[in-house]
Amino acid sequence: MGNFHETLGINELKNKNAIWKALLAEFLANVLLNFFGCASCTHISGKPPSLVLIALTFGLVIFILAQTIEHVSGGHINPAVTAGMMATGNIGIVKGILYIIVQCLGALAGSAVLKALTPEDLHKSGLGNTQLAPGFSPIQGFGVEFFLGFVLILVICGVCDPNKPQAKPAATLAIGMAVAVGHLATVDFTGSSMNPARSFGSALIANNWTDHWVYWAGPILGGVAAALLYKHALAAPNLGPMRIVERYTIADEKELKRLDVNRDEP
Incomplete structure (x- = not known):
């Protein structure tokens, strides 16, 4: 029974004060991510937004949010990150599911606030809703999002490796740069989601679910693959x-x- 509780992560829920703080941190971080990130995707005066602007906005907001809440919740801010941590046993199943729920609710709230604070004319741009570019098949989009999730979680595992303390000071900056690189490379292909919750929030507000499965399956499977690969093949040796x-x-x-x-x- 003890092993079963350990697998589910029941013991992680005993400290109710800590778990509620962690859930609040993940919720708030996703509110701010979708508000600021999706705001950078919103068209003004018919002009398409700058791809560099979008990439820098998402990269910088992830950097500052991870720096702010990392000590509270681990700074996941992304169901793909949470899924990777669950696959490697760094977070229990129950706590991981709770994280994913509040991440989605936070992203939804952030997109809702963005819609409420912008003129209706701007809503035609989709308020950051991620869509495949013309000519891209769902399978191709899945592949792009798979590698976006893969590189993000690979970087997170590398800079947060407990046996690489020298990487700790620059960890959140490296994670933000990974997000920015992903957007610079592929925002024209799939919208460069990297984050199922971020896509969920904007899809619900825009009421556009076309190929939405791509933005869940791609980053999550890529993140799980990266986390398992790092744990079993690339992890830094234990210094002892x-x-x-x-x-x-x-x-x-x-x-x-x-x-x-x-x-x-x-």
Whole structure:
């Protein structure tokens, strides 16, 4: 029974204060993601939005949101990330499902606020609703979104590897850059969703569900594949407590010698 509870992640729900804070953080982050990100996709005066503007907006908003809530919820902000973490056992099933639910609700709320705060003429652009470009088949779109999810979760696993502490300071910046790169490369192909919740929110508000499965299956399967590949093939080797102690001991000894030399100087 204990193993069953551990697999489902029931124990993670015992601290109700922590779980509610985490769910609130994921909800709020997706509200802001869809509001600011989808706002950058909205056409003004009939002019198509700049692809660079869209890429920078999504990359920067993910960077600042991950930096803000990473200590509260892990900064998933994306069902594909949550699915990857569930596949590798970094988050329990129940908690992961709750994350995905609030991520979708947050994205929906963000798109709803964007619609409420913009003139009706701008709603014709779809308010950031992700669609396949003309000539792209659903299978091709699925492939594009698969690799977008794959690269995002691969980067997340790499920069958040507990055995790579040197990568920690730049982790959220690298994640934001991965999002920006994905948009720069493929926003003209599929809208570069990378995030099922982000597409869900804008699709519901625009009431346009064409090929919507692409934006769930692609990023989630890509994210799960990347997470499993990193865990079983690319994870940094465990330094072990002795190696870590030795590293800091050597550094301390060098610092003490430097101070001794300075003390002996007249």
